[in-house]
Amino acid sequence: MHDPSATPHHLEHHFADVEQQRESAKLGMWIFLLTEVLLFGGLFVAYSIYRAWNPDIFHNAHVHLDVTLGALNTVVLIISSVTMALAIRSMQLDLKRATLINLGITLALALVFLIVKYFEYSHKIHLGQLPGKFYSFEGVAGSNPHIFFSIYFLMTGLHGIHILGGMATIGWIMWRTTRDHFSPEYYTPIEMTGLYWHLVDLIWIFLFPLFYLIG
């Protein structure tokens, strides 16, 4: 029988038991991820339409993206997803230090991702490969060559904002870990952060080939 005097302090008053709380958190996070898919989905639709109307521009412009850097970023994010999963596993095994290390590596890899993107972006700014009315690069054949870079900045920019949000969340989770908020019985926030992080990774895995590898 469950002893009421031993109610876990993390169990919120409106839940009947820990199981109900955990299942609710998972359902909630999956729904949130679904909304993110629809948010990016709109942009993927815009990409598809633009590309169908201007296949030549997309082909001519994408060669100006650095495939090596893009591939590096892809690998970086995939590894960060692994370390994120390892962090959850560590807490399941009550290994607080390992949890912190894994979360820390995830955070560091996310930072690497952003730094690589910083270099990519500044290179484009330097060359004038900018969206819309700021476009001034001469090296892409076709009318309206800015289209490719407009969509590129939009989608990678929105993705980057999500990376930043993820980093802030991971940082917060790390702080809570140091304060012993989590245990093998309760690590739901780490798990939920992991789900979010996997989605951010997954979105990049779609963005990479669509921008860097086409043609």
Add this chain to the structure above:
Amino acid sequence: MNNQVAQHNYLSEPRGIKGWLYTLDHKRIGVLYLFGVMIAFALGGFFAMLVRLELLSPNKILVDADTYNQLFTLHGAVMIFLFIIPSIPAILGNFALPLMLGAKDVAFPRLNLASWYIYVLGTLIALFSLFTGAVDTGWTFYTPYSTQTSTSVISMTFAAFVLGFSSIFTGLNFIVTIHKLRAPGMTWFKMPLFVWGLYGTAIIQVLATPVLGITLLLLIVERTVGIGIFDPAMGGDPVLFQHFFWFYSHPAVYIMILPGMGIISEVISVFSRKKIFGYKAIAFSSLGIAFVSFLVWGHHMFLSGQAELASMIFSFLTFFVGIPSGIKVFNWVATMYKGSIDLKAPMLYGLSFLFLFSIGGLTGIFLGTLSVDVHLHDTYFIVAHFHYTMMGGTVMAFLAGLHYWWPKIWGRLYSEGWARVAALLIFIGFNMTFFTQFLLGTQGMPRRYYSYLDQYQPLHAFSSFGSWVLGLGFIIMAIYLIEAIFRGRPAGDNPWGSLTFDWRTTSPPSPHNFDEIPKVTHGPYDYDTVTPVETYPTEKEQG
């Protein structure tokens, strides 16, 4: 405890302003939304009155064309984003959903509070837009006009973007609450139909709103950076904006009506004291409408230059979204058959809904019909149609719900006599204002017109007179409802004799809703086997 206002209720505890600013109590959050959303309604209504005032004559009465264009745009934007979309879910849903399920709160109370603050933030941004040039594009923001006009499009669309998150989080919260927090024994088919309505709504909120978010973001980026996605000179397409926009905005109208239909199911059943007819049909139709609503957006675009085949498909599917709504209306009428009907205010609004929403829905048939829509599109017929569905439908249902739950929210009854006066004025005023507009539309009067040909003036003037009757009704309503908060007679636990769990609490409910989670021993509408205990004062008690 029965005929007194309950002491130690959620309104009085915890004490102090912090208890409200940091509240995690779904009931308090519902009340916070009540104040915010009612202010928005007053603001949107104020703009409406100015619009109708200007339309008394084809000549200038009050404002010039630019200002008029801003007034109708703001009326639409405020009413849709700040009033009607949050209205039923955020106020009545927040208040009643956990109670109806026998739960202690929604699944994520902190997210709920965040939803409220996001709503406040969005509203402030909208007000900022208002004072820095406002918008004159129509609430639909069609490109290229919206990318070229010098008014504050960016801040208004950003406000709508922010408000979208409030809506998404509320929907997310409700879905998880309904899945996970039902009292033991409450199966899906023992839930009240208001819950089914909220569930269908929440699905749409969660799936459609992000697409609006991205659409508005694209519009903002188009204006700031000129990416050209909607600009034909830069390889883009203005009609693409319409597709993106209506992909959200059509399902959005079902966000508006589904919870309203849920309320009507409650009100008709309770005030006929009769089991609802066709429970499963109504429940499944809520899901069916939610699903099909995503497939018909192109019926706003029959004449936009889209392919005829697309128009044909959209027209075909549009009719099928009307069938479940019609079935619901028939079910409600059948519920009243051999019922035991009490014409209290909530029921008056319920009957109003049946009358007005039927007109709204049937006029939708004209618009879904391709050859007829050619004549009626972009005329006052459309304006009349959506006011009959949104106001004659959702707002009437909202008022029914407000009058139904007001005694539970505040523990006090309002004046039934004044409620009848207001309901009558609103019904008459509404029909005067908007039925006239069907005729304006068939006669060819285009919408969004600042001035018009003389031949349309008699109808315009009559419609404007109607708006004054309507406005008067709302003013009276505000007065007696506010008065009831302070001086109404105690309502007791269950003034209406309802069988749903929200009426098993005290009025107002205690902060934690139930001392003991209620046991599910019967369905929500089993009036044939269970006798509810009604606490409305009898004639004798009223003196």
Add this chain to the structure above:
Amino acid sequence: MDSSFTTIMPPQSSTIASEVDALFYFILYAGLVIFSIVVVLSALFVLKYRRSKRAKTSGVDHNTALEIVWTAVPTVLIIIVFIWGFRGFMKMNVVPKDAIEIKVTGQKWFWSFDYPDGVTTVNELVVPIDKPVKLLMSSKDVIHSFFVPQFRVKMDVLPNRYTVTWFEATRQGTYNLFCTEFCGKGHSEMIGAVKVVSNEDYLAWLEEGASLGSDLPPEEFGARLFVAKACNTCHKMDGSSSTGPSLNNIFGHSVPLEDGTETTVDENYLRESMLNPMSKVVAGYQPVMPTYQGLLRNHEIDALIAYIKSLNKGEEPTHE
């Protein structure tokens, strides 16, 4: 303008109008029947089943036969309506082969029409009766929409793209043409006229180069043009300032310009303002005047200048 009053639909003036109206009335009557059933039954039940001391109500919540009927009947009705509407719509979208083609341009805030032989009119579409007319439409700026209620015809007009619609007029007369997609300040002023004349009159009108009475004295001709070419949409004739400055008492005077300089309003300035309006904008006004290059012939410009000169005397020549 034909403003004959009708209760519901405007008088039918095109070949498709009767079909559209027939379907409209079918939906109306079928809808009225359904609506009446709902309202009458509701009223009946409310009156007959008022709350009494009776303890319990019936638990009947189902009636398969009834539910099938009230699902099937509306379904059949909407299928009929859908097919009927679709067929009408296809007729409206398939242009007859022998149609006269007229190019329509919508812009803020007037319509211009280009005829096959080079004639151009502003805000007036002259067509022959009983002949199909195809409209090839595009916009110079934002989305507009071409709407003639009496013809039951409507189609959006888009920038950088053509949309097509057609009609065949069946009655002589003059009909309202509205812009019906919101396009800004002058949206409700963007009203034109469709003039349906006999075939002989149409051909003769085309012959004449669509002139408006160039045998009139210049000021009178100019006065007619001022209205016909939609100048009065933005330059109000009552002297009030609007989108554009009033032209009353302006000729021969000096006006301040947006760039801080001044200019005298002489014949050259007036001509330049019509053909190249962005070059010298009067201070305090937005640069929104469209160019009339190609829309005004030289003798029409001369007439307008004569008319504007005449506004100095404080008299306006009469015009229709």
